[in-house]
Amino acid sequence: MKLIDLSLTIDNCCMTCGTPWHQEVAVERMGTVADVGRNTSRLLLGSHTATHMDAPLHFFEEGYGIDEVALSDCVGAVSCIDFTAKKAGETVTLEDVRKLGVTRRMLFAFGWHRNWKTPRYYKQFPYFSTEAVRFLLDGGMRFMALDTPSPDDGSAIQKVGGEGDSPNHKLLLSHGVVLVEYLTRTDEIDFGKNHKIIALPLKLKGVDGSPARVVLEEE
Numbered sequence: 001m002k003l004i005d006l007s008l009t010i011d012n013c014c015m016t017c018g019t020p021w022h023q024e025v026a027v028e029r030m031g032t033v034a035d036v037g038r039n040t041s042r043l044l045l046g047s048h049t050a051t052h053m054d055a056p057l058h059f060f061e062e063g064y065g066i067d068e069v070a071l072s073d074c075v076g077a078v079s080c081i082d083f084t085a086k087k088a089g090e091t092v093t094l095e096d097v098r099k100l101g102v103t104r105r106m107l108f109a110f111g112w113h114r115n116w117k118t119p120r121y122y123k124q125f126p127y128f129s130t131e132a133v134r135f136l137l138d139g140g141m142r143f144m145a146l147d148t149p150s151p152d153d154g155s156a157i158q159k160v161g162g163e164g165d166s167p168n169h170k171l172l173l174s175h176g177v178v179l180v181e182y183l184t185r186t187d188e189i190d191f192g193k194n195h196k197i198i199a200l201p202l203k204l205k206g207v208d209g210s211p212a213r214v215v216l217e218e219e
């Protein structure tokens with residue numbers, strides 16, 4: 001069985017997108033073997049730290065939290081799509097997704113994880129046109145995983161809170177699609193093979209998202 005761990009490592013130099021509403025990571029030792037006979041730690045994490053899953057509550061006050069995401073959507077056969085030809089700032093168009101067979105779970109690999117921990121990571125990552133997202137939704141996609149920070153246009157950050165802010169997030173989450181962001185190691189995927197994905201968030205009651213361990217099994 002070949003497993004690829006698509007999760008980023010959480011450590012004290014984990015990047016965040018720099019906005020004040022995302023927590024910087026701090027992993028701190030509390031007890032030590034020398035002092036109290038055991039090591040224990042305190043974890044200061046954001047709900048969107050490293051490889052993570054978004055819940056509808058991320059954008060909708062009336063949406064459900066990460067503890068209510070359907071695990072049946074998070075585990076099972078996944079279509080891995082090779083979008084590594086997409087360049088920085090390029091859009092996934094309706095034409096691009098029309099060529100695909102839309103399935104329940106889809107993973108889109110841009111190779112963007114190679115920019116993790118560089119200043120490029122949050123700048124001009126490839127993103128989806130809203131027409132493309134609507135097509136995937138209409139085709140029955142219930143789970144979407146990406147190796148970029150977002151399915152939305154990252155250069156549109158000036159629209160925060162406004163009408164044009166994060167239209168793809170809103171479209172996906174309002175339809176209950178499970179959204180996984182910040183995958184890594186997608187360059188190790190053999191796109192000619194069949195895959196199964198396991199993406200599990202922490203069971204955090206009424207929280208808008210959670211770090212997730214995401215593993216791909218090659219069949």
Ligand SMILES: [Zn+2]
Nearest residue numbers: 048054181209
């Ligand atoms: Zn998120």
